[in-house]
Amino acid sequence: MTPSYLSHFGLSLASFSKEIADTDLWLPSSKAALVEELCEALRQRVVLTGEPGVGKTCVLRALRHRLPHGGFRLTYCHNATLGRRDFYRQxxxxxxxxxxxxxxxxxxxxxxxxxxxGLERTHPVFLIEARLAHDLRSNHAGPTSRTTQPTLRSLAPLLE
Structure with a gap:
């Protein structure tokens, strides 16, 4: 967004910028309900999927704001199209x-x-970029147990 766009609409910040603080995010009722569901499901297996641009990152940022700081850490890993070794290094x-x-x-x-x-009773959560999870199939045994993508398949035992 250009400064003229911001001044034209009387905005002080770019509306859809990732620099907006988690606390300042506006969530429509559909996204607020999803954040609430994710908070309730934290001790279970959850897969959040969606097409690019539907608001997955916004939902996860809102979730991060709702999580207790002592028990959770949400970390964003970019460049999800890396090879297996680079993915594990990241x-x-x-x-x-x-x-x-x-x-x-x-x-x-x-x-x-x-x-x-697991021994410390800390629940690990893995969020896999959709481009890596294009063939991800969810079932009762765990979210990655049927995938044919090698990187995800190798993570399956860690999640079960």
Missing amino acids: LCLALGLKPSATAAAVFYAVATHVEQL
Whole structure:
């Protein structure tokens, strides 16, 4: 948006900018209801999907604002079209782990960390970019158990 657009409509910030604070997000009733559902389902498996531009990021930002700060951390991982090793390296960084040189070592670090979170009764949540999850099939065993995408298939045991 250009400054003339902002001044024309009397806006101080760009309306749809990701720089808008989570607390300042406007949610239509449909998105507010979805955030409420996600808050209630935090101890279960949840898959949030949608076409580009429907408001998934907005919903997740609103969810982040509603979560207690002590028990949850929502981290955005971009560049979801990376290869398996780079995807795990990015996941390591998001989890605060030091990424290793080999794919096996990186996967082991993530798996060990998620197991430790389970022992500490911390519920790990993975949000997979839709471009990676184009063939994701949900069932009762877990959200990634039937996927044919190698990166998601390798994460399935961590989520079950």
